[in-house]
Amino acid sequence: MNALKPETRSWLAETGFTVKDEALWFAALTHGSMGEKQDYERLEFLGDRVLGLSIADWLYAQSDAPEGKLAQRLNAIVSREMCATIARGIGLAPHIRISKQASSDGGRDSDNILGDVMEALLGAEFIDNGFVQARGMVHLLWRPALESGAGKAKHPKSALQEWAAGNQRRPPEYELVDRSGPDHAAKFTVRVKVHRVGEAVATAGSKQEAEKQAAREFMEKFG
Numbered sequence: 001m002n003a004l005k006p007e008t009r010s011w012l013a014e015t016g017f018t019v020k021d022e023a024l025w026f027a028a029l030t031h032g033s034m035g036e037k038q039d040y041e042r043l044e045f046l047g048d049r050v051l052g053l054s055i056a057d058w059l060y061a062q063s064d065a066p067e068g069k070l071a072q073r074l075n076a077i078v079s080r081e082m083c084a085t086i087a088r089g090i091g092l093a094p095h096i097r098i099s100k101q102a103s104s105d106g107g108r109d110s111d112n113i114l115g116d117v118m119e120a121l122l123g124a125e126f127i128d129n130g131f132v133q134a135r136g137m138v139h140l141l142w143r144p145a146l147e148s149g150a151g152k153a154k155h156p157k158s159a160l161q162e163w164a165a166g167n168q169r170r171p172p173e174y175e176l177v178d179r180s181g182p183d184h185a186a187k188f189t190v191r192v193k194v195h196r197v198g199e200a201v202a203t204a205g206s207k208q209e210a211e212k213q214a215a216r217e218f219m220e221k222f223g
Contacts, residue, residue, distance in 0.1 A: 002026035002038075008095045015090050016140055017121065020128045026097075028120040031113060033099035033184070040120035047123030050131065051078050054138035058146060076150050077142060081209060083115035086141050092117060106185040111205040113184055156215035160192070163223055170195040172218070174211050177201070190214045198222050 002023040004012075012019055019025050027038035055077050059070050076082065087093070093108040096117055107113050126134040160172050178189035190210035193199035200221055202213035 004029075005095075011091065011095055012121075016137055017125055018129050018133065024124045024128055025121075028124040029095055029097050029117060031096060031098040031102060031107065031117075031184075033102035033107070034097055035099075040117050043120035043123035043127075044116045045123070046126060047119035047121065048078075050122045050126045050134050051083075051119060051138055051142075054135040055142065055146075057135070058139065062146075072155065073150070076155075077145055080111055080115040080206060082142075082145060082150065083118040084111040086145070087114040087118040090141065092121075102182075102184055105182045110185045111209070112186075156212050156219060160194075160215040160219055160223075163219065164194050164197075167197075169197060172215070174214070176207060176210075178203075192218050194218070194222070 004019070004022055004026055008029065009019060009022075012025065017025075023038070024043070028040050028043045030036055030039045032039045032041065052074070056070070056074055059065075059073055059077075063070065065073075092114060096108060096113065098107050098113070122134055122137065125137050157172075164170065164172055172192050172194050175191045175193075176188060177191050179186060180189075181187045185205075187203055187205065188207045188210040189201060189203040190207065190213075191199055191201045192211065192214040198218070198221065200214050200217035202210050202217050204210040204213050
């Protein structure tokens with residue numbers, strides 16, 4: 001019987017989720033390291049689309065910004081890092097079903113795992129209660145990010161690209177210099193350099209985030 005712990009069921013209800021099919025939510029909180037038939041991956045695939053459509057709909061209704069600006073904000077708000085931030089804000093980590101080994105490797109604080117489980121919960125909400133209610137959960141949990149103007153600022157990589165062009169420099173070059181740790185808690189180190197200007201290095205939980213941080217570091221040093 002795939003039964004949720006009482007404290008997890010209470011936490012889901014207090015957060016705003018409505019649990020009907022308990023096995024669905026059990027799967028949404030189960031990491032692949034548990035070796036069970038059902039884990040969060042399929043629900044995460046679905047929840048990712050629920051989140052994207054919910055945020056796109058919100059942005060379209062709230063702004064007359066052009067497509068490029070809307071896409072920029074959408075990408076920031078539905079990013080893995082933002083999903084992990086939301087997950088930490090609601091206290092998700094203790095409720096993830098994950099093996100002792102994966103947990104000791106840092107799995108409970110991995111942006112990838114937290115973000116994936118957060119999306120899996122949205123997928124479970126969609127299947128159990130329909131899109132309108134799932135969209136309501138997105139509005140509830142992502143409202144601070146939307147109202148804070150997340151994504152309005154120019155992406156660091158775009159800012160660096162424009163800076164290099166404006167200063168008659170070659171385009172920035174990104175290089176993955178190191179990858180360490182297990183797959184579910186990997187760390188990526190990226191170097192960005194602009195010919196005859198300099199370089200900056202950053203480490204993060206994904207290659208994309210490391211590139212973004214390296215671009216930000218470069219702009220702070222040389223911009």
